[in-house]
Amino acid sequence: MSSLNDQGNLMYLYIDEIEPGNGTNTPEFLISATAKTLNETGGRNWVPVIVKEVGEDQYQVIGNSFIFAVAQAAGLEKVWCIIADESEETEKISKILSGEKIPQINLSTATRDEIKAALQYLIEKPESKLKGVKLPVVTNRIDEAPRQYWKDFQPITKLGCGITTAKVNALKEVFFLTPQPIPEPEKVNLSTATKDEIKAALQYLIEKPDSKLKQIDIEKATNRIDEAPRLYWKNLEPITKLGCGITKVKVNALKQVFFLTPEPMPEIITDRNILNSMTVTELKKMAKKQEIPGYTKKKKEELVELLSAIN
Structure with a gap:
C-alpha cells in the first residue's frame, strides 16, 4: 500500500493507473466543455485529484472526481494527484472538501x-x-x-x-444523531407534583423504547392530569377517565414514575372537577351524608349537580 513518504505528496500519475472510484454525477456538458477548455489552456490540471493507493502503482480517486472525469475526457496521459492515506475518515473529508458530499x-x-x-x-x-x-x-x-x-x-x-x-x-x-440513554428519573409524587414535573415524567415514559404510551399527546395528558383533583386519588385509575389517551391497558406504565400520597376526601365537596372524578357509589355515599332525598335513584350527572349546589 502507499508509502508514508508518498502521503501528502503531489505526484504526476499515469491516468490509466487510476480507478475513478464512485465517479461524478456532473452533467456531461460540463465535463466535455471543461475538458475542451483544459486542452486549450495547456492541458495541466492545476487543481489536483485526490487519490489513495490500492495496489502497486494502482490508485483510486477519493476526491475531486469531476477533475478526474475532465482529464479523462480531455485525453490526458497523466494527471496531477495528491496521495492520501487509506482511512475512511480521509476519504470522507476529501469528498466533503471537494464538494462531492454534504457535511452533516x-x-x-x-x-x-x-x-x-x-x-x-x-x-x-x-x-x-x-x-x-x-x-x-x-x-x-x-x-x-x-x-x-x-x-x-x-x-x-x-x-x-x-x-x-x-x-x-x-x-x-x-x-x-448520537443519542444518550434517557436517565431514569426519581419517582414523582403525583398528588403534589407541578405541571413541569408531570410533563417531564410523562416524556420519559413516552420516549422509552417499546413504550405503551408512544401515541399519547403529551401536552393534552399533562394538562388533564394537572387540572384533575389528584390530591385525593388513592390510585392511578382516575387518569383513565380524563380522556387523555391513557387507557386501563396503559395506566400501569405510570407506576414507573409516579406515586401517590392522597389526602382524606372532605365530607363536603362542591368542586365539579372533583365530583366528576368520583364514582357513582362515592357520590351516593356523599349524598347520603348530606341527607339528599331520593339520591339512590339519581344518575351521576344529577348527583354532581345536587352536590355542587350545596352551600
Missing part, C-alpha cells in the same frame, strides 16, 4: 447557530420540501427540545414547528 452535523449536540445554518441550507434549496417552514420558529423549537435523547427525527414532527412526517426525512441530508 450531530443534532444531538449541535449549537443553536449550527442548527439554524443547516436548516437555512435545506430551506433555501431549489424545490425544498421545507419551503414554507419558518426558520426562527423551527430553530428555537429544535434547540430547546431534549434532542440529546432522540433516536430518530420523528419527535420533530410533534414540536409544532411546521416539519411534518412528510417533510422530516429531508433533515437526514444535514443531520445525524
Whole structure:
C-alpha cells in the first residue's frame, strides 16, 4: 500500500493507473466543455485529484472526481494527484472538501447557530420540501427540545414547528444523531407534583423504547392530569377517565414514575372537577351524608349537580 513518504505528496500519475472510484454525477456538458477548455489552456490540471493507493502503482480517486472525469475526457496521459492515506475518515473529508458530499452535523449536540445554518441550507434549496417552514420558529423549537435523547427525527414532527412526517426525512441530508440513554428519573409524587414535573415524567415514559404510551399527546395528558383533583386519588385509575389517551391497558406504565400520597376526601365537596372524578357509589355515599332525598335513584350527572349546589 502507499508509502508514508508518498502521503501528502503531489505526484504526476499515469491516468490509466487510476480507478475513478464512485465517479461524478456532473452533467456531461460540463465535463466535455471543461475538458475542451483544459486542452486549450495547456492541458495541466492545476487543481489536483485526490487519490489513495490500492495496489502497486494502482490508485483510486477519493476526491475531486469531476477533475478526474475532465482529464479523462480531455485525453490526458497523466494527471496531477495528491496521495492520501487509506482511512475512511480521509476519504470522507476529501469528498466533503471537494464538494462531492454534504457535511452533516450531530443534532444531538449541535449549537443553536449550527442548527439554524443547516436548516437555512435545506430551506433555501431549489424545490425544498421545507419551503414554507419558518426558520426562527423551527430553530428555537429544535434547540430547546431534549434532542440529546432522540433516536430518530420523528419527535420533530410533534414540536409544532411546521416539519411534518412528510417533510422530516429531508433533515437526514444535514443531520445525524448520537443519542444518550434517557436517565431514569426519581419517582414523582403525583398528588403534589407541578405541571413541569408531570410533563417531564410523562416524556420519559413516552420516549422509552417499546413504550405503551408512544401515541399519547403529551401536552393534552399533562394538562388533564394537572387540572384533575389528584390530591385525593388513592390510585392511578382516575387518569383513565380524563380522556387523555391513557387507557386501563396503559395506566400501569405510570407506576414507573409516579406515586401517590392522597389526602382524606372532605365530607363536603362542591368542586365539579372533583365530583366528576368520583364514582357513582362515592357520590351516593356523599349524598347520603348530606341527607339528599331520593339520591339512590339519581344518575351521576344529577348527583354532581345536587352536590355542587350545596352551600
